[in-house]
Amino acid sequence: MSVTDDKSTPASFSTEDARRAIELARQTLQIEADAILALKNRLSDDSSEPLARAVHLLLGCKGRAVVSGIGKSGHIGRKIAATLASTGTPSLFMHPAEAAHGDLGMVTPNDVFIAISNSGETAELLAIVPIVKRMGAVIIAMTGNDESSLAELATVHLNVGVDKEACTLNLAPTASTTATLAMGDALAVSLLDARGFMEEDFARSHPGGALGRRLLTHVRDVMRSGDAIPAVRPDVSLSAALMEITRKGMAMTAVVDEHFHPIGVFTDGDLRRLLERGQDFSRFSIADVMHANPRTVNQDQLAVDAVQLMEEFRINQLLVTDAQGVLTGALHIHDLTRAKVI
Missing domain, CATH: 3.10.580.10 (CBS-domain)
Known part of the structure; x- marks a missing residue:
C-alpha cells in the first residue's frame, strides 16, 4: 500500500496546512503560558496560602511524599515524584488502582500523600484517599476544582484549574497537565530552597550525570x-x-x-x-x-x-x-x- 492510500495520512500537506499547524502551535503555547501565569497570579503573599502550607507540611514530613494519580495525571505525578526525590524530598509514585489491590501498604502514617486529579472526582483516588487519611497520613490534593470531593478530603488543596484546554476540542488534557506540572515544580523548588539544598546535594542524587561527575569526582x-x-x-x-x-x-x-x-x-x-x-x-x-x-x-x-x-x-x-x-x-x-x- 502506498502512503497516499493510507487513510490516516493526508495525500498532501499544503502551504496553507503548514501555516495552520504553526498557528495552532502558537495558540497552544499561548494558552498553556496563560494557564501558568494565572497560577502565578493566584498565589497570595499570606502565610495561609495553600502552597506555603503544603511546603510546611512536606518540610515536617517524617516519611515520604507519596504521589498518586491516574491517566494523564498519573504521568504528571510520576514526574513530580521524580523531581521531589532528586531535590531532597524522599518520594515515590503509587498508582491508585494498584493501591486498592495491595500497594496501599507502601503508605505509612508519617507520609504526605499528594493526590492529583483535574476533576477532583477520580473514582480510583476517592476509593483510597479516605483510607490514607484514616491511617494518619496528611493529604495534599492538586485539582482544578475547589469544591471537588478530593479537595474536601484534603488537608491542603492546591488549585491548578485552567480556563480552557489547549486542545481545539477543549477535551484532551493539555493546559491542565502543564499547569499541574508547573505547580509541582514550584512546590519542589520552594522545598529545595527551604531545605538549603545545594549543588553538592543535587550531585549526590545524580552520580551518573554530568553535574554529578563534576561535583563528586576528585x-x-x-x-x-x-x-x-x-x-x-x-x-x-x-x-x-x-x-x-x-x-x-x-x-x-x-x-x-x-x-x-x-x-x-x-x-x-x-x-x-x-x-x-x-x-x-x-x-x-x-x-x-x-x-x-x-x-x-x-x-x-x-x-x-x-x-x-x-x-x-x-x-x-x-x-x-x-x-x-x-x-x-x-x-x-x-x-x-x-x-x-x-
Missing part, C-alpha cells in the same frame, strides 16, 4: 599514581629523562627532590623548543632544562579544579601532590576526558 579518583607517575631526580641526564617520558606515556616528566617533592617539570613541548634552537642537548642534565616551580593540584581537590587550572595556564598535564607537598600522582587532560569531567 583528582585522586582519576590521577595516575604509583609506577605510572613519570618522575626523575634533577641530576639525571636529559636522555634518561626522555626515556622516562617515553615509558610513562604522559608527554612529560616531573623532577623531584630526595623527599619526592616536585621541583620541576619537562614536557614534549620543551623538547621541541630545544631542538628548534639546534643545541647539542646530550650533555644537559634535566635540571638544566626543566621548568622550576611546576603547576600542581592537590589530590583532594575536585577534578573540575584541575580542568580550570589547565585552561587558565594552557597546559595539558598537572602534577598532583598531597597536603605535605609530596608528589602522589600525575594528571593528563585525556584522563579528565575519559572520566567525563570535561
Whole structure:
C-alpha cells in the first residue's frame, strides 16, 4: 500500500496546512503560558496560602511524599515524584488502582500523600484517599476544582484549574497537565530552597550525570599514581629523562627532590623548543632544562579544579601532590576526558 492510500495520512500537506499547524502551535503555547501565569497570579503573599502550607507540611514530613494519580495525571505525578526525590524530598509514585489491590501498604502514617486529579472526582483516588487519611497520613490534593470531593478530603488543596484546554476540542488534557506540572515544580523548588539544598546535594542524587561527575569526582579518583607517575631526580641526564617520558606515556616528566617533592617539570613541548634552537642537548642534565616551580593540584581537590587550572595556564598535564607537598600522582587532560569531567 502506498502512503497516499493510507487513510490516516493526508495525500498532501499544503502551504496553507503548514501555516495552520504553526498557528495552532502558537495558540497552544499561548494558552498553556496563560494557564501558568494565572497560577502565578493566584498565589497570595499570606502565610495561609495553600502552597506555603503544603511546603510546611512536606518540610515536617517524617516519611515520604507519596504521589498518586491516574491517566494523564498519573504521568504528571510520576514526574513530580521524580523531581521531589532528586531535590531532597524522599518520594515515590503509587498508582491508585494498584493501591486498592495491595500497594496501599507502601503508605505509612508519617507520609504526605499528594493526590492529583483535574476533576477532583477520580473514582480510583476517592476509593483510597479516605483510607490514607484514616491511617494518619496528611493529604495534599492538586485539582482544578475547589469544591471537588478530593479537595474536601484534603488537608491542603492546591488549585491548578485552567480556563480552557489547549486542545481545539477543549477535551484532551493539555493546559491542565502543564499547569499541574508547573505547580509541582514550584512546590519542589520552594522545598529545595527551604531545605538549603545545594549543588553538592543535587550531585549526590545524580552520580551518573554530568553535574554529578563534576561535583563528586576528585583528582585522586582519576590521577595516575604509583609506577605510572613519570618522575626523575634533577641530576639525571636529559636522555634518561626522555626515556622516562617515553615509558610513562604522559608527554612529560616531573623532577623531584630526595623527599619526592616536585621541583620541576619537562614536557614534549620543551623538547621541541630545544631542538628548534639546534643545541647539542646530550650533555644537559634535566635540571638544566626543566621548568622550576611546576603547576600542581592537590589530590583532594575536585577534578573540575584541575580542568580550570589547565585552561587558565594552557597546559595539558598537572602534577598532583598531597597536603605535605609530596608528589602522589600525575594528571593528563585525556584522563579528565575519559572520566567525563570535561
